[in-house]
Amino acid sequence: PYTYSSLDRSIDGTTMEIHYTKHAAAYATNLQDAAKSEGVDTKKPLEDVLGRISKFSAKMRNNGGGHYNHELFWKSLSPSGGGKPEGTKLMAAIESSFSSFDSFKTEFSDAGKNRFGSGWAWLFLDGDKKLRIGSTPNQDNPLMDVSEIKGLPVLGLDVWEHAYYLRYQNKRADYINAWWNVVNWGYIQNRYETQL
Ligand code: MN
Secondary structure (H helix, E strand, O other), X not given: OOOHHHHOOOOOHHHHHHHHHHHHHHHHHHHHHHHHHOOOOOXXXXXXXXXXXXXXXXXXXXXXXHHHHHHHHHHOEOOOOOOOOOOOHHHHHHHHHHOOHHHHHHHHHHHHHHOOOOEEEEEEEOOOOOEEEEEEEOOOOOOOOOOOOOOEEEEEEEOOHHHOHHHHOOOHHHHHHHXXXXXXXXXXXXXXXXXX
């Protein structure tokens, strides 16, 4: 719902275009492929497969996760994003779980900065519907039965180099700091409330 260059204050248009039309498109194509050869009904929710991903191939894990994570990532961004989810249930839950919005941002940013190699930082709901922060390698996510952190993803940040390298090169922390300015809190808050 936005153009490639419309997030330019945080992420340049070339990065967004390559990310969407090459990287993410490849996950979608390869997922279709894996689903076909492993007998998965693609009309069923992808979450069902991710929850028992240990029963499937590495191709399904990498591309099923890749597709799911990127669909969430695009929707989590907006040219008019940034700020805080003021006055929402999500804001109240963040303040209760992490003591303040600023300390939540610090902890989430650290999860992204400290992920060695490629992966994602997550805000997710655990089994008790409590908000937690963590990270996963590669295209894994908290829905997967193989993941060290388990729960329902609320907000995900792609820290693969392909997400930021053209503008930020080795400075992942600068990318993360800038990314906060385009987070679509309306979408995230809605997502949080529907998963409660
Ligand atoms: Mn990516």
